[in-house]
Amino acid sequence: MSRKPYVRQMSKTSWFLTHSRYKNYMLHEVTCIFIAIYAVILIVGLFRLGQGPEAWQGWLDGLRSPLGIIFQILAFIFSVIHTWSWFKVVPQAMRIQRGEDFVPGNLIVGVHYGVLAVISLFVLILAGVA
């Protein structure tokens, strides 16, 4: 073959900066980095809990360190981005048919936010806020 196909020049590492749709995609994809680190912190916490009061206190002190606070603020922001982007595509992933029609997407998303509110309130009450 002598024909040389046209290959669009595109950076392999920063391609997503070329379009706002790609930026949005990367924004919800990178949430997993923060969620992964936070999950590791929780698992370490479970180990510390089994090792006794001093070990547990050390873990709590780590949460309260400047680095711990900065990370948790970022983790909270990215976890909310994950929730928002996840719920947004639920109507495409979950098609519920009732009779002839599909249940409207807005209703399905609304129910998800309702359940999120109930679960969040339940955990806060469990933790002793209310």
Added chain:
Amino acid sequence: MARSSKAIPWFLFAGGGTATAFILPVIILVTGLFALFGAFSGALSYETMQAFIGNWLIKIIVFGILFLTLWHVAHRLRVVAHDFGIRADTGVAIVVYGLAAVGTIATIVALLNV
């Protein structure tokens, strides 16, 4: 409707994405507000958490959440690696799924030791 040939990875990805979407913001809020203002310090005390995690139903729920979270992020990290230009997909897959497996076992060991 097209059927996926990768039922197990998709179940873990979707299940984990759903579980984290519902539970993680409020969990980070609790630990984060504790870190910032000392709120919930009673709930996060050693005795309270020992009794809480000591409950078998709670152990199973905590395991379920962490298990799904680990496999959700493993799958997504694999895609993110590709998106940032790392094209060694087999190696990446071995690393991320291997770490998820290690994390799953670590979660079980940690929960059994409480």
